[in-house]
Amino acid sequence: MANTPYPQSYYAASANAAHPRPALEGEVETDVCVIGAGYTGLSSALFLLENGFRVTVLEAAKVGFGASGRNGGQIVNSYSRDIDVIERSVGPGQAQLLGQMAFEGGRIIRERVAKYQIQCDLKDGGVFAALNSKHMGHLESQKRLWERYGHAQLELLDERRIREVVACDNYVGGLLDMSGGHIHPLNLALGEATAVESLGGTIYEQSAAVRIERGANPVVHTAQGKVRAKFIIVAGNAYLGNLVPELAAKSMPCGTQVITTAPLGDELAKTLLPQDYCVEDCNYLLDYYRLTSDKRLIFGGGVVYGARDPANIEAIIRPKMLKACPQLKDVGIDYAWTGNFLLTLSRLPQVGRLGDNIYYSQGCSGHGVTYTHLAGKVLAEALRGQAERFDAFADLPHYPFPGGQLLRTPFAAMGAWYYGLRDKLGF
Structure with missing residues (x-):
């Protein structure tokens, strides 16, 4: 067996x-x-x-x-x-x-x-990180929306405040959800x-x-x-x-990739994420990261439509990690893997x-x-x-993917390319 x-x-x-x-x-x-x-x-x-x-x-x-x-x-x-x-x-x-x-x-x-x-x-605490003013406007609306449904453990973070919880110069602000975590x-x-x-x-x-x-x-x-x-x-x-x-x-498996660094040590880990919150950015094709209990950084992102395993996961994800955390340029990657999630239209x-x-x-x-x-x-x-x-x-309401199982992967990839371009251009 x-x-x-x-x-x-x-x-x-x-x-x-x-x-x-x-x-x-x-x-x-x-x-x-x-x-x-x-x-x-x-x-x-x-x-x-x-x-x-x-x-x-x-x-x-x-x-x-x-x-x-x-x-x-x-x-x-x-x-x-x-x-x-x-x-x-x-x-x-x-x-x-x-x-x-x-x-x-x-x-x-x-x-x-x-x-x-x-x-x-x-661990308690999760941060949605805004890369531009459009993202920040979305987070302000999200806070109002969630509070309307009784969710009150939220704090908007301005540019100064987000620097206190995430050591990344790319973010203009964020939203902290203390009922989030990792x-x-x-x-x-x-x-x-x-x-x-x-x-x-x-x-x-x-x-x-x-x-x-x-x-x-x-x-x-x-x-x-x-x-x-x-x-x-x-x-x-x-x-x-x-x-x-x-x-x-009416669904499609998709792959996402994750890497884990070598142990960073307490000092570097504390510098990166002082309160040990997890982070995800507001892009459509978002990146996400957090510390482990033994002070490594787990960083994930990217989507492979149709759930194929990429040949070199580190080559895909490490540049994303270094864009958010350039402090880690000399830190090795100990683990890299992929896993599938199920996408609906x-x-x-x-x-x-x-x-x-x-x-x-x-x-x-x-x-x-x-x-x-x-x-x-x-x-x-x-x-x-x-x-x-x-x-x-x-x-x-749910719908089958256009073109059935044969064409669902290329159609979804085209959509992701479009939204990825919007992410890069900031609109």
């Missing part, structure tokens, strides 16, 4: 110890079969177990193998398209519900970390998996779902076994493949139900750390018969 290891990332190298989990062999019966042991699947499993469901999780590789264990580790509120976009496209009632949920994912993460004593280097993402996933098992849930690794037998009592088949369930939650996101063709048709998550008993959430569009934790709660509510918040997501 194939054994898929973690990619050679900083997160895998610094992960907390985790016990081996078996592959599924034979037949299992459960209330809910969750496909995918990333944040969406683990969050769903935890909420369901806390409400008395029997839960079995199938993971094709290892817990947190996909985006959940490879991302930038930043806790960022709202969605990839902000609440104002939602307000313009849906009715006021639906927008109000979605707006209220936009800040819930970060609270869920903190509750999980506290309740299950998860060691994942949780974590070791793989350790968060591993801690949540341990919590799932502590409540009686079962996780099978190296157990890819290869077929779903739909019907009143659906069955999920793997290479060596099968799970009979009352409900299925599909939580594979960019690593789902073509298991559910109707989901693959609207850049809003896709939530729904297939038939009566197959539920799904996918398409965080690069904004998934907080949303996926909320999604798990919303999916669990729906299985318990409380569908109002589920329906608010399920009723969002």
Whole structure:
């Protein structure tokens, strides 16, 4: 049987110890079969177990193998398209519900970390950094928008103030969100998996779902076994493949690249990010960075449409890092990796139900750390018969990519080129 290891990332190298989990062999019966042991699947499993469901999780590789264990580790509120976009496209009632949920994912993460004593280097504080006056105007509007939905932990940073929290001369200002922050993402996933098992849930690794037998009592088949369930939650996101063709048709896997420096030492690290906040800029094709607990800089950015792995990740990302942090020109890069996220045309998550008993959430569009934790709660509510918040997501309009799967990658790349040009020209 194939054994898929973690990619050679900083997160895998610094992960907390985790016990081996078996592959599924034979037949299992459960209330809910969750496909995918990333944040969406683990969050769903935890909420369901806390409400008395029997839960079995199938993971094709290892817990947190996909985006959940490879991302930038930043806790960022709202969605990839902000609440104002939602307000313009849906009715006021639906927008109000979605707006209220936009800040819930970060609270869920903190509750999980506290309740299950998860060691994942949780730090508070995230900065949105403005590169020009247009960005600054956007952040001023974003602050007003978020405060209208009751989110008050925000501070606008002028040019002097942002220098106090980020040692980068490129920024004209920013917005500090103290309910944002950062974590070791793989350790968060591993801690949540341990919590799932502590409540009686079962996780099978190296157990890819290869077929779903739909019907009143659906069955999920793997290479060596099968799970009979009352409900299925599909939580594979960019690593789902073509298991559910109707989901693959309206989404596209995309790759993003991350590097990690050698240890910087306390003095240099303190100079770069004195308060240990994480940072992302306001470009459409944004860059993001933060410190690790052992004082390295993690820096990410760039998008590869169609999720191909670049030949030289460092060559793509290191120049971006040096543009923001020229102080690091003599610092080596110890780790470089890529990971996939799932893009939707609207850049809003896709939530729904297939038939009566197959539920799904996918398409965080690069904004998934907080949303996926909320999604798990919303999916669990729906299985318990409380569908109002589920329906608010399920009723969002979604569209297939123009040209179908054959042309979705070049069309998306053309759009990204256009917005990248706008980023460079500052308009």
